[in-house]
Amino acid sequence: MTLTPLPVATVRTQVDLPLRRSDGHRTLARATTFDGLVDGAEHLALVLGRADRATPPLVRLHSECLTGDLFGSQRCDCGPQLDEAVRRITRAGGYLLYLRQEGRGIGLYAKLDAYTLQDTGLDTYDANLALGYAADGRTYAAAAQMLHALGVVEVDLLTNNPDKAAQLEAHGIRVRQRVPTAVHVSHANVHYLAAKARRGGHDLLYP
Numbered sequence: 020m021t022l023t024p025l026p027v028a029t030v031r032t033q034v035d036l037p038l039r040r041s042d043g044h045r046t047l048a049r050a051t052t053f054d055g056l057v058d059g060a061e062h063l064a065l066v067l068g069r070a071d072r073a074t075p076p077l078v079r080l081h082s083e084c085l086t087g088d089l090f091g092s093q094r095c096d097c098g099p100q101l102d103e104a105v106r107r108i109t110r111a112g113g114y115l116l117y118l119r120q121e122g123r124g125i126g127l128y129a130k131l132d133a134y135t136l137q138d139t140g141l142d143t144y145d146a147n148l149a150l151g152y153a154a155d156g157r158t159y160a161a162a163a164q165m166l167h168a169l170g171v172v173e174v175d176l177l178t179n180n181p182d183k184a185a186q187l188e189a190h191g192i193r194v195r196q197r198v199p200t201a202v203h204v205s206h207a208n209v210h211y212l213a214a215k216a217r218r219g220g221h222d223l224l225y226p
């Protein structure tokens with residue numbers, strides 16, 4: 020990928036959030052908002068733990084999933100991935116970027132429309148395509164802007180999705196290494212994880 024120049028974004032507000040997660044984990048997050056993000060969405064960065072300046076911070080780009088993150092739906096693995104990310108980034112020191120990209124960018128209502136098609140046998144990507152959307156239309160330019168605004172130029176990236184690393188690199192953020200997330204399997208997400216591995220290019224050992 021070639022380097023794409025981005026408009027400069029700036030930190031707007033930083034404020035502490037004392038977190039008590041549903042898995043019992045407690046931590047202090049420095050919530051950070053921005054001005055000038057390219058897509059105009061209200062993306063949020065959480066600064067967690069203490070980054071050791073000798074090594075790049077651990078960073079996760081987490082795409083919003085209301086059903087999984089908030090309600091604990093087991094159709095996907097987003098909820099446990101979010102818990103894992105908060106714990107691991109607190110330990111290592113780094114940033115969780117909570118990106119407002121519900122449903123891989125198609126929005127909540129369209130994601131639930133796609134779920135109804137998945138209940139008739141389509142996989143997660145074909146359901147998007149049948150509704151006239153891209154299989155995965157997410158871009159991570161705003162995430163790169165957020166990292167630049169935070170003064171971060173090199174990261175260890177917590178993900179199984181190579182596209183996130185490639186897009187950050189294309190926007191001038193060095194990815195020293197991709198750190199895999201655990202594979203969170205449930206009875207309800209086994210086909211979803213298999214589709215991510217087989218068709219989405221995700222590096223995971225699907226069940």
Ligand SMILES: Nc1nc2c(ncn2[C@@H]2O[C@H](COP(=O)(O)OP(=O)(O)OP(=O)(O)O)[C@@H](O)[C@H]2O)c(=O)[nH]1
Binds near residue numbers: 094122129
């Ligand atoms: N359109 C659609 N979006 C989904 C579905 N299931 C989960 N999502 C969304 O997918 C996003 C999470 O992306 P994933 O593909 O699970 O994982 P990823 O973030 O690309 O990869 P990792 O960094 O390895 O976790 C969230 O925005 C979810 O709302 C689905 O069946 N259809």
Ligand SMILES: [Zn+2]
Binds near residue numbers: 084095098
């Ligand atoms: Zn989800």
